[in-house]
Amino acid sequence: MNTRAIFIDMDGTLLTTSNEISRRNTEAINMLINQGVKVFLATGRQYEITAPYYKALELKTPMICLNGASIHDGRTGKAIQVKPIMLDKERFHQVTEEVSCNVLVHTATGLYCKSMSSEIAEWTREGGIPPSYVGDLRNVNYQDVLKYSIRTGGPSQQLSKSFKEEAAVIDWSDGFELVARGVSKWAAIKTLLRAYGINSSEVVTFGDGPNDIQMLRHSGTGVAMANADPIVKNAADFVTGHHQNDGLAEFIERHLVKSFVV
Numbered sequence: 054m055n056t057r058a059i060f061i062d063m064d065g066t067l068l069t070t071s072n073e074i075s076r077r078n079t080e081a082i083n084m085l086i087n088q089g090v091k092v093f094l095a096t097g098r099q100y101e102i103t104a105p106y107y108k109a110l111e112l113k114t115p116m117i118c119l120n121g122a123s124i125h126d127g128r129t130g131k132a133i134q135v136k137p138i139m140l141d142k143e144r145f146h147q148v149t150e151e152v153s154c155n156v157l158v159h160t161a162t163g164l165y166c167k168s169m170s171s172e173i174a175e176w177t178r179e180g181g182i183p184p185s186y187v188g189d190l191r192n193v194n195y196q197d198v199l200k201y202s203i204r205t206g207g208p209s210q211q212l213s214k215s216f217k218e219e220a221a222v223i224d225w226s227d228g229f230e231l232v233a234r235g236v237s238k239w240a241a242i243k244t245l246l247r248a249y250g251i252n253s254s255e256v257v258t259f260g261d262g263p264n265d266i267q268m269l270r271h272s273g274t275g276v277a278m279a280n281a282d283p284i285v286k287n288a289a290d291f292v293t294g295h296h297q298n299d300g301l302a303e304f305i306e307r308h309l310v311k312s313f314v315v
Contacts, residue, residue, distance in 0.1 A: 101180035
Protein backbone atom coordinates (compact mmCIF):
# COMPACT_ATOMS: atom_id res chain seq x y z
CA MET A 54 0.00 0.00 0.00
CA ASN A 55 1.73 3.19 -1.23
CA THR A 56 0.53 5.74 1.31
CA ARG A 57 1.54 9.39 1.18
CA ALA A 58 -1.20 10.89 3.35
CA ILE A 59 -3.84 9.90 5.88
CA PHE A 60 -6.89 11.86 7.02
CA ILE A 61 -8.31 11.03 10.46
CA ASP A 62 -11.73 11.79 11.90
CA MET A 63 -11.67 12.65 15.59
CA ASP A 64 -14.76 11.70 17.62
CA GLY A 65 -15.33 7.96 17.48
CA THR A 66 -12.07 7.43 15.57
CA LEU A 67 -8.97 9.14 16.99
CA LEU A 68 -10.44 9.97 20.40
CA THR A 69 -11.72 7.78 23.20
CA THR A 70 -15.13 8.46 24.71
CA SER A 71 -13.36 10.59 27.32
CA ASN A 72 -11.94 12.77 24.51
CA GLU A 73 -8.37 11.58 24.85
CA ILE A 74 -5.78 10.36 22.35
CA SER A 75 -4.37 7.06 23.56
CA ARG A 76 -0.63 6.57 23.79
CA ARG A 77 -0.80 3.77 21.22
CA ASN A 78 -2.62 5.97 18.69
CA THR A 79 -0.10 8.76 19.25
CA GLU A 80 2.84 6.42 18.74
CA ALA A 81 1.35 4.93 15.58
CA ILE A 82 0.79 8.40 14.10
CA ASN A 83 4.36 9.39 14.99
CA MET A 84 5.70 6.31 13.19
CA LEU A 85 3.91 7.38 10.02
CA ILE A 86 5.15 10.96 10.29
CA ASN A 87 8.70 9.66 10.69
CA GLN A 88 8.22 7.70 7.46
CA GLY A 89 7.29 10.92 5.66
CA VAL A 90 3.55 10.34 5.53
CA LYS A 91 1.42 13.49 5.82
CA VAL A 92 -1.09 13.22 8.66
CA PHE A 93 -4.20 15.42 8.66
CA LEU A 94 -7.20 15.79 10.96
CA ALA A 95 -10.62 15.94 9.24
CA THR A 96 -13.39 16.60 11.73
CA GLY A 97 -16.87 17.97 12.24
CA ARG A 98 -15.51 19.99 15.17
CA GLN A 99 -14.82 23.69 14.97
CA TYR A 100 -11.23 24.93 15.01
CA GLU A 101 -11.05 25.88 18.71
CA ILE A 102 -11.81 22.34 19.89
CA THR A 103 -9.63 20.72 17.24
CA ALA A 104 -6.47 22.72 17.85
CA PRO A 105 -5.55 21.24 21.28
CA TYR A 106 -5.39 17.72 19.81
CA TYR A 107 -3.52 18.93 16.75
CA LYS A 108 -0.92 20.50 19.03
CA ALA A 109 -0.72 17.38 21.18
CA LEU A 110 0.16 15.35 18.08
CA GLU A 111 2.64 18.04 16.94
CA LEU A 112 1.16 18.07 13.46
CA LYS A 113 2.23 20.62 10.85
CA THR A 114 -0.42 20.04 8.21
CA PRO A 115 -3.62 22.07 7.68
CA MET A 116 -6.70 20.87 9.54
CA ILE A 117 -10.15 20.30 8.08
CA CYS A 118 -12.95 21.46 10.39
CA LEU A 119 -16.75 21.63 10.43
CA ASN A 120 -17.15 18.79 7.93
CA GLY A 121 -15.01 20.62 5.38
CA ALA A 122 -16.61 24.05 5.67
CA SER A 123 -13.27 25.43 6.83
CA ILE A 124 -9.60 24.58 6.41
CA HIS A 125 -7.14 26.10 8.87
CA ASP A 126 -3.42 26.65 8.82
CA GLY A 127 -2.24 24.36 11.57
CA ARG A 128 0.49 26.63 12.85
CA THR A 129 -1.37 29.95 12.97
CA GLY A 130 -4.98 28.79 13.14
CA LYS A 131 -5.86 31.19 10.33
CA ALA A 132 -8.68 30.02 8.09
CA ILE A 133 -7.24 29.44 4.62
CA GLN A 134 -10.60 28.41 3.15
CA VAL A 135 -14.16 28.97 4.39
CA LYS A 136 -17.44 28.05 2.70
CA PRO A 137 -20.40 29.67 4.46
CA ILE A 138 -23.92 28.30 4.17
CA MET A 139 -26.74 30.58 3.05
CA LEU A 140 -30.11 29.65 4.55
CA ASP A 141 -33.38 31.49 4.88
CA LYS A 142 -32.83 32.19 8.58
CA GLU A 143 -36.41 33.18 9.29
CA ARG A 144 -37.73 29.94 7.82
CA PHE A 145 -34.98 27.90 9.52
CA HIS A 146 -35.86 29.20 12.98
CA GLN A 147 -39.57 28.85 12.34
CA VAL A 148 -39.16 25.19 11.34
CA THR A 149 -36.84 24.30 14.22
CA GLU A 150 -39.05 26.07 16.77
CA GLU A 151 -41.83 23.62 15.90
CA VAL A 152 -39.91 20.66 17.35
CA SER A 153 -38.08 19.98 20.58
CA CYS A 154 -34.39 20.46 19.79
CA ASN A 155 -31.23 22.36 20.52
CA VAL A 156 -29.79 24.44 17.70
CA LEU A 157 -26.06 25.11 17.37
CA VAL A 158 -24.82 27.69 14.88
CA HIS A 159 -21.11 27.40 14.09
CA THR A 160 -19.88 30.67 12.60
CA ALA A 161 -16.46 31.87 11.48
CA THR A 162 -16.19 33.90 14.69
CA GLY A 163 -17.80 31.67 17.32
CA LEU A 164 -20.57 29.33 18.42
CA TYR A 165 -24.17 30.44 18.97
CA CYS A 166 -26.64 28.04 20.57
CA LYS A 167 -30.21 27.87 21.73
CA SER A 168 -29.25 26.31 25.06
CA MET A 169 -26.22 24.93 26.87
CA SER A 170 -25.59 21.18 27.03
CA SER A 171 -23.01 18.85 28.52
CA GLU A 172 -21.43 18.58 25.08
CA ILE A 173 -21.06 22.35 24.72
CA ALA A 174 -19.72 22.58 28.26
CA GLU A 175 -17.07 19.99 27.35
CA TRP A 176 -16.18 21.96 24.21
CA THR A 177 -15.76 25.06 26.36
CA ARG A 178 -13.41 23.15 28.65
CA GLU A 179 -11.39 21.77 25.74
CA GLY A 180 -11.06 24.93 23.70
CA GLY A 181 -11.15 27.47 26.51
CA ILE A 182 -13.74 29.56 24.66
CA PRO A 183 -17.42 29.70 25.72
CA PRO A 184 -20.26 30.17 23.22
CA SER A 185 -20.61 33.68 21.86
CA TYR A 186 -24.33 33.59 22.66
CA VAL A 187 -26.83 31.31 24.39
CA GLY A 188 -30.55 31.94 24.02
CA ASP A 189 -33.22 32.64 21.44
CA LEU A 190 -31.27 32.71 18.19
CA ARG A 191 -33.88 34.93 16.56
CA ASN A 192 -32.65 37.74 18.81
CA VAL A 193 -29.03 37.76 17.65
CA ASN A 194 -27.55 38.82 14.32
CA TYR A 195 -24.99 36.06 13.70
CA GLN A 196 -23.08 36.07 10.40
CA ASP A 197 -20.81 33.81 8.29
CA VAL A 198 -22.40 30.50 9.30
CA LEU A 199 -20.31 27.46 8.41
CA LYS A 200 -22.49 24.72 9.95
CA TYR A 201 -25.86 24.33 11.64
CA SER A 202 -26.33 21.44 14.09
CA ILE A 203 -29.86 20.48 15.07
CA ARG A 204 -29.98 18.08 18.03
CA THR A 205 -33.41 16.48 18.34
CA GLY A 206 -32.38 13.43 20.35
CA GLY A 207 -33.41 10.99 17.63
CA PRO A 208 -33.55 10.40 13.85
CA SER A 209 -35.05 13.45 12.11
CA GLN A 210 -35.10 12.72 8.39
CA GLN A 211 -38.59 14.13 8.00
CA LEU A 212 -37.36 17.45 9.35
CA SER A 213 -33.95 17.47 7.68
CA LYS A 214 -35.31 16.83 4.19
CA SER A 215 -37.04 20.21 4.26
CA PHE A 216 -33.59 21.81 3.92
CA LYS A 217 -32.17 19.65 1.11
CA GLU A 218 -32.83 22.30 -1.54
CA GLU A 219 -30.72 24.82 0.37
CA ALA A 220 -27.96 22.78 1.96
CA ALA A 221 -26.00 19.56 2.15
CA VAL A 222 -27.68 17.51 4.87
CA ILE A 223 -25.94 15.01 7.15
CA ASP A 224 -28.36 12.85 9.12
CA TRP A 225 -27.28 11.50 12.52
CA SER A 226 -29.02 9.24 15.00
CA ASP A 227 -29.70 12.24 17.26
CA GLY A 228 -30.50 14.93 14.68
CA PHE A 229 -28.82 16.41 11.62
CA GLU A 230 -26.30 18.95 10.36
CA LEU A 231 -26.40 21.44 7.52
CA VAL A 232 -23.45 22.79 5.52
CA ALA A 233 -23.26 24.57 2.18
CA ARG A 234 -24.06 22.48 -0.87
CA GLY A 235 -20.88 20.86 -2.21
CA VAL A 236 -19.15 21.02 1.17
CA SER A 237 -17.82 17.77 2.65
CA LYS A 238 -14.68 16.42 4.22
CA TRP A 239 -13.84 14.79 0.89
CA ALA A 240 -14.20 18.06 -1.03
CA ALA A 241 -11.79 19.71 1.43
CA ILE A 242 -9.41 16.76 1.16
CA LYS A 243 -9.31 17.15 -2.63
CA THR A 244 -8.33 20.80 -2.16
CA LEU A 245 -5.38 19.78 0.01
CA LEU A 246 -4.34 16.91 -2.25
CA ARG A 247 -4.04 19.34 -5.16
CA ALA A 248 -1.93 21.67 -3.00
CA TYR A 249 0.41 18.84 -1.97
CA GLY A 250 0.51 17.05 -5.34
CA ILE A 251 -0.86 13.83 -3.86
CA ASN A 252 -3.08 11.41 -5.79
CA SER A 253 -6.27 10.17 -4.13
CA SER A 254 -5.05 6.60 -4.64
CA GLU A 255 -2.21 7.38 -2.20
CA VAL A 256 -4.59 8.43 0.59
CA VAL A 257 -6.00 6.46 3.52
CA THR A 258 -9.00 7.86 5.41
CA PHE A 259 -10.36 6.82 8.82
CA GLY A 260 -13.85 7.50 10.16
CA ASP A 261 -16.99 6.28 11.87
CA GLY A 262 -19.82 8.67 11.02
CA PRO A 263 -22.12 9.61 8.14
CA ASN A 264 -20.01 12.73 7.55
CA ASP A 265 -17.10 10.37 6.75
CA ILE A 266 -18.84 8.30 4.08
CA GLN A 267 -17.65 10.31 1.07
CA MET A 268 -14.01 10.32 2.11
CA LEU A 269 -14.09 6.61 2.95
CA ARG A 270 -15.66 5.78 -0.39
CA HIS A 271 -13.50 7.97 -2.64
CA SER A 272 -10.02 7.80 -1.10
CA GLY A 273 -7.56 5.15 -2.17
CA THR A 274 -8.29 3.22 1.03
CA GLY A 275 -11.19 3.89 3.37
CA VAL A 276 -11.08 2.45 6.88
CA ALA A 277 -14.18 2.39 9.10
CA MET A 278 -14.09 1.81 12.83
CA ALA A 279 -15.77 -1.20 14.44
CA ASN A 280 -18.09 1.23 16.25
CA ALA A 281 -19.34 2.74 12.96
CA ASP A 282 -22.88 2.24 11.69
CA PRO A 283 -23.32 -0.45 8.99
CA ILE A 284 -23.88 2.18 6.27
CA VAL A 285 -20.47 3.68 7.10
CA LYS A 286 -18.75 0.28 7.13
CA ASN A 287 -20.28 -0.50 3.73
CA ALA A 288 -18.59 2.59 2.27
CA ALA A 289 -15.14 1.50 3.47
CA ASP A 290 -12.55 -0.94 2.13
CA PHE A 291 -11.59 -2.15 5.61
CA VAL A 292 -13.07 -2.25 9.09
CA THR A 293 -10.61 -1.92 11.95
CA GLY A 294 -11.04 -2.19 15.72
CA HIS A 295 -13.22 -0.12 18.03
CA HIS A 296 -12.07 3.42 18.81
CA GLN A 297 -11.96 2.50 22.50
CA ASN A 298 -9.51 -0.30 21.67
CA ASP A 299 -7.02 1.67 19.53
CA GLY A 300 -8.56 0.56 16.23
CA LEU A 301 -6.75 3.40 14.46
CA ALA A 302 -3.33 2.28 15.69
CA GLU A 303 -4.21 -1.34 14.96
CA PHE A 304 -4.68 -0.61 11.26
CA ILE A 305 -1.65 1.68 11.01
CA GLU A 306 0.63 -0.89 12.65
CA ARG A 307 -0.66 -3.76 10.52
CA HIS A 308 -0.95 -2.11 7.13
CA LEU A 309 0.83 1.26 6.93
CA VAL A 310 4.00 1.25 9.00
CA LYS A 311 7.03 0.80 6.71
CA SER A 312 4.76 0.77 3.68
CA PHE A 313 5.73 4.25 2.49
CA VAL A 314 7.49 4.14 -0.87
CA VAL A 315 9.94 6.93 -1.70
